[in-house]
Amino acid sequence: MNSKQQTMRLSDGHFIPVLGFGTYVPKGVPKTKVTEATKIAIDTGFRHIDSAFMYQNEEEIGLAIQSKIAEGTVKREDIFYTTKLWCTFHRPELVQLCLEQSLKKLQFDYVDLYLIHFPVSLKPGKNYLPTDENGQYIFDTVDLCAIWKAMERCKDAGLTKSVGMSNFNRRQLVMILNMPGLKYKPVCNQIFDFQLSLEDMKVIDGLNKNVRYMSFTIFKGQPGFPFSDED
Template sequence: MNLTAENHRIPLNDGNSIPLLGLGTFGDPQTTPKGTALQCVKLAIDVGYRHFDGALVYFNEHEVGEAIREKIADGTIRREDIFYCGKLWNTFHPPELVRPTLERTLRALKLDYVDLYIIELPMAFKPGKDFYPKDRDGKYIYHHTDLCATWEVSSVKLKKKKNHVECHPYFTQPKLLEYCRQNGIVIVGYCPIGSSRDASWVNVKCPPLLDNELLISIGKKYNKSSAQVALRFNVQRGVVVIPKSFNPERIKHNFQIFDFSLTEEEMKAIEALNKNIRLVELLMWSDHPEYPFHDEY
């Protein structure tokens, strides 16, 4: 696979294509200063990113959309150069809410379309204005919907086969990756270089990925960091990666993975790091009937 900074797209089964490297845009609205996503997405576009992963529940789609529109206006990009993925949040799973929620995303972005719209999590919450509904005792209020019906509505005009899952050297997803390859499905790997160490939703028992000695030693060979090696590992095997960063230097750093390639032996050595350990467990919702992480994949 000949990957370059200018062209690292891979085909989807509907005739479109998706860049292998994207920018995740999650930011805690309580701690992220206003305007951060706007400036970082503009910088990312200047660096060369053409894939952005967002969500209504990030509460910053208006900034991401403004950044894209500004870079279109100044001639840096065209809309068709950008691949934007939006997400349907848990409180909007009833089929009749899907289209209005997508339209809400489009209004926030002030764009005519998104390139992909996915169900963020299979766990439905009680519909309403509160994105995290709780009862008087502080327990989350769940809701039952037919996930297949929700998916059918959300995918009527989006025939792409694409799958968001956790994927990194400590969780390489070999069985799922092989299944997807056989069925023409592209995997998008979140947490490709690890995640925060927030014990409220992250498995902090797993050692920090970027401290791994093998990744560090391979990085020294190519004058790269362990993060760049981890990203290169996945894109080299056709897994899309969406590392999140609002740090300008890291945004630039994460994009610098197209001027080296890993040997077959190095790829196998990194694959052997697999611990089958998830970082994202979301244990606060583990009692939900549709909690997805009890299954192997």
């Protein structure tokens, strides 16, 4: 894979490899496997590593990347690293803290892309999926525009080169683009809820891997839930 030739220009002028290595793993998979898999991905030619604070494996990813840097396989600037702001850090004063925690685990000075993981806000705290006594998720109310302004400050601080969003619907995206005082446009909207063709779905179903297709319905009912809109 010649990753240098397989990039696209973002709206802020930075370039992102078009093929990324996703690092989410199901529960039960040893974290050592994440380090091993990331090393293999880099050796194979991947230069875009896509992760998130919520995956809780950035320390292991960092070990893999730092190992490859130390042996001379890559330089830090060769790696395009994406991380994401989790829902319990949506309050503006917590947005940079979430990124700083990721940077500490990674042993990085900056990331290449920082995304708002999901437009649903959850109660801040040590529990990243807070629930009440009835097992219902405890939501928080935070203005998406206020979150975006905090994301812009992370870019200004040099902690991330680019800022964007994930799983936003059209209405939410337009709201950010039209917000007063917008300084940086989101460079992307990374979408996980998608639909493949019937032919592709038959191929996936035929893999017989006993997997479940997710659409984050656990957050349905919260005002920020993006998939209630038709578009």
